[in-house]
Amino acid sequence: MEQRISLITLGTRDMAAQGAFYESLGWARVDSPDGVIAFDLIGQTLGLYPLEALAKDIGVAVSDLGHGASTLGYNVREKHDVGALLDRAAASGGRILKPAEDVFWGGHSGYFADPEGHIWEVSWNPFSPLGSDGTFQWNGAE
Template identity: 55%
Template sequence: MEQRVSLITLGVSNIDTVAQFYESLGWHRVQTPDNIVVYDLLGQAIGLYPLAALAEDIGVDPAALGKGAMTVGQNLRSKEEVDALMAQVEPAGGKVLKQPQEVFWGGYHGYFSDPEGHIWEIAYNPFSPLRGDDGAFRWGGY
């Protein structure tokens, strides 16, 4: 198995509400079949897929999938970018779980959840600067 992630799929109950949330934060969806929403990322994609259909595809009860047991992280270029993005969360329909603040290891971060509880960490890590204009991330920098 190669060490990479190609697609992160979030099982959602209301695809329109969750899609509107991400689009309110500035994301742009790509063309997909009905009932699927996908946002291309840098070398990866995040997909929104109906929770019941995802459970059926896997062959489990929807309750078995749970939610909120992991976080998706996005590193930004500065503390100011973290603050600006976090300020967009609640007007877009999400919930700020932890206001941006200094972290013991020298960074700056906050947490929010989308309308269905998927948790994001938004961070500035001065020890892992993003690469150029594309914003590629590598632990420890490039």
């Protein structure tokens, strides 16, 4: 197995609202005939998929999908970009869970939840600057 994640799928109750939320963050949307809303990222894709269909696909009840303790991370180029993105998320219908602040390891971060509760960390990491094409590499290796 190669070391990568190709697709991150979020089970979604309200596809129209969730799609509009991510579009309002500035992401370009791609719709597919099977009802998936996709946002191509650098090297991966974020997919929104109807929650009921996801449960059916897996072969479990919606209640069995659980609520995993996970976050989606988005790194920015500059420290001040953290607060600006959190403000944009809030203006788009997201909920700020933790405002932008300096953190113990030397970076700057904050958290928001999208309208259905998926949690995002927005972070500036001076030890892992983004590559010229926006790629993230732990400890800045490009």
